[in-house]
Amino acid sequence: MPRESAQAKAARLKKILAALDRTYPEAHCELDHRSPLELLIATILSAQCTDKRVNIVTWDLFKKYRSAADYANAPLAELEQAIRTTGFFRNKAKNIQDCCRKLVERHRGQVPRTMEELTHLDGVGRKTANVVLGNAFGINAGVVVDTHVARLSHRLGLTKQKTPEKIELELMALVPQKQWTLFSHWLIWHGRRRCFARKPDCEHCEIRKLCPRIGVKVFHPCRSVSIRG
Numbered sequence: 746m747p748r749e750s751a752q753a754k755a756a757r758l759k760k761i762l763a764a765l766d767r768t769y770p771e772a773h774c775e776l777d778h779r780s781p782l783e784l785l786i787a788t789i790l791s792a793q794c795t796d797k798r799v800n801i802v803t804w805d806l807f808k809k810y811r812s813a814a815d816y817a818n819a820p821l822a823e824l825e826q827a828i829r830t831t832g833f834f835r836n837k838a839k840n841i842q843d844c845c846r847k848l849v850e851r852h853r854g855q856v857p858r859t860m861e862e863l864t865h866l867d868g869v870g871r872k873t874a875n876v877v878l879g880n881a882f883g884i885n886a887g888v889v890v891d892t893h894v895a896r897l898s899h900r901l902g903l904t905k906q907k908t909p910e911k912i913e914l915e916l917m918a919l920v921p922q923k924q925w926t927l928f929s930h931w932l933i934w935h936g937r938r939r940c941f942a943r944k945p946d947c948e949h950c951e952i953r954k955l956c957p958r959i960g961v962k963v964f965h966p967c968r969s970v971s972i973r974g
């Protein structure tokens with residue numbers, strides 16, 4: 746990729762954000778939930794698992810376990826069985842139970858609203874905390890960096906960083922804070938519907954003229970991005 750000035754990159758990103766907004770006006774978190782607690786549990790379950798599978802599991806789970814105390818007091822084997830099909834179920838069940846015990850002991854059973862408090866809970870890293878803060882409370886504390894966000898950020902030439910933590914820092918410096926949560930949704934939706942990991946559909950991509958397609962090997966004649974600004 747030829748060198749792009751910071752100014753040109755900012756201008757290109759602005760156009761990308763506008764195009765994604767037009768393309769996905771209804772973008773939202775695809776994990777079914779009706780409360781911060783349900784979103785927290787669903788996000789813990791979503792590690793190494795599809796949202797679709799998580800939503801199938803939580804359909805029954807959320808009817809049975811309605812409060813943090815319900816998870817905290819459940820027999821561990823019973824909880825493991827209930828979430829078994831999401832994978833890594835032993836770890837996840839233990840994290841959910843330990844997390845909910847802390848919610849009961851330290852937060853009166855409520856999900857806290859700060860990054861620091863959330864990341865002190867078992868099974869909750871920055872990514873999960875960002876999902877909960879952004880979608881349950883409307884707080885833009887950071888950018889969710891999952892596999893889609895990382896892949897698209899590279900292809901779009903927004904970052905060269907490798908770790909989610911460093912990618913997030915770079916994206917936070919580029920994207921206006923009020924759009925952090927939406928930006929993650931837009932990239933996740935685009936990654937699921939167009940910019941697939943193995944065969945991105947560049948030909949029909951709504952932002953192809955703004956994308957340098959870093960690391961994408963297949964040549965498409967429709968590519969016409971200028972990244973010199």
Ligand code: SF4
Pocket residue numbers: 900901939940941945946947948950951952953954956957958959961
């Ligand atoms: S042009 Fe291709 S690589 Fe770039 S965002 Fe679109 S689908 Fe992904």
